Amino acid sequence: MREALKEARKAFEEDEVPVGAVIVSDGKIIARGHNQIERLKDPTAHAEMLAITSAANFLDTKWLNEASLYVTIEPCSMCAGALVLSRIKNLFYGAADPKAGGCGSVTNVINNKSLNHRIKVQKGILQEECGQLLTQFFQSKRKRNKRLP
DSSP states (O other): OHHHHHHHHHHHHTTSOOOEEEEEETTEEEEEEEOOHHHHTOTTOOHHHHHHHHHHHHHTSSOOTTOEEEEEEOOBHHHHHHHHHHTOSEEEEEEOOTTTBTBTTSOBGGGOTTSSOOOEEEEOTTHHHHHHHHHHHHHHHHHHHHHOO
16 A cells, blocks of 8 residues: 555645555556546546556456555545456555545445456555545645635
8 A cells, every 4th residue: 555655646746636556466566556637638547547457458468356456545436347347356445435435435336236246345554644645635725726816
């Protein structure tokens, strides 16, 4: 999760919502990603989506069934759907997302019995640190917006 936090800090420095992700296979990081929505002008450029694409390219397969994703915040429904489609084995996340979480907070895409794949989940890893980075980002955004004429 510390490596995912490094990715989130990159997003923070780029004035993106600070979310970072890494994918691990056979005990090694095979993919990294951080939010690049503003930079790429792409609403799908979430950290998880970029990491999934990178991992699939690295492994030269569409299935990530032996891989684990570490991400600083609970994935949204789009990302949770992509995790199911990639058949990732494990999900480890930091802070819950009570507004858009797709892994139990708002919806539960990753363990929907109607879908053909379920993902093992462990939540709350470095939760405080992950949450603080997001809080700091949004507080600074609000301060900047108040200063505008």
